[in-house]
Amino acid sequence: MQANRREFFQKTLVGGTGLIVGTTLFSNQAIAQPPIGGTSLRQLWIVLRTEDRDGAGTNANIFLEFLQSGKSIRLPDQPGNDLAAATSTSYLFNVTNLSTADFVRGSVLLRNDNTGDGAPWRCESVLIVGIGEDGKYYLLVAMSNVDRWLSASDPEGLALLLDILKPEEIGIRTS
Numbered sequence: 001m002q003a004n005r006r007e008f009f010q011k012t013l014v015g016g017t018g019l020i021v022g023t024t025l026f027s028n029q030a031i032a033q034p035p036i037g038g039t040s041l042r043q044l045w046i047v048l049r050t051e052d053r054d055g056a057g058t059n060a061n062i063f064l065e066f067l068q069s070g071k072s073i074r075l076p077d078q079p080g081n082d083l084a085a086a087t088s089t090s091y092l093f094n095v096t097n098l099s100t101a102d103f104v105r106g107s108v109l110l111r112n113d114n115t116g117d118g119a120p121w122r123c124e125s126v127l128i129v130g131i132g133e134d135g136k137y138y139l140l141v142a143m144s145n146v147d148r149w150l151s152a153s154d155p156e157g158l159a160l161l162l163d164i165l166k167p168e169e170i171g172i173r174t175s
């Protein structure tokens with residue numbers, strides 16, 4: 001298993017009992033590999049970290065876009081100042097008609113809609129966990145070193161292609 005040194009996404013086996021993502025301990029019983037064909041999700045938990053630099057924060061909306069299905073989800077406004085520089089913003093919200101199978105590598109984007117003042121957003125990291133109808137946690141995206149703009153005025157553009165975790169990266173060693 002790859003160990004990441006950035007503490008936000010530190011993935012550490014804890015005595016064979018589970019996995020730490022950020023500051024949350026997921027027990028081995030709670031983490032699951034999505035079955036072939038996917039499983040229905042009832043919530044998404046998304047944590048976006050904004051870099052610590054001038055202009056990094058944004059008041060724009062961020063969308064999760066699924067290119068294969070055409071689904072588009074606007075991340076709901078959270079209490080306080082979302083996506084301010086040098087902060088993490090956590091979104092936990094209900095979803096309908098969404099499956100782990102929607103998270104196909106190469107087809108899921110985070111998109112900045114380029115609205116409001118200071119729209120360019122400098123993303124440091126992205127964590128996405130799906131909470132299944134079965135109550136299990138599906139680790140979907142853990143990008144710790146994004147470190148780029150989502151911006152209409154920068155060459156990278158407004159959308160970030162998400163690196164969907166491969167099954168072996170979610171791995172839970174039981175022995």
Ligand SMILES: [Ca+2]
Nearest residue numbers: 078079080082
């Ligand atoms: Ca807010």
Ligand SMILES: [Ca+2]
Nearest residue numbers: 055057118120
């Ligand atoms: Ca900005």
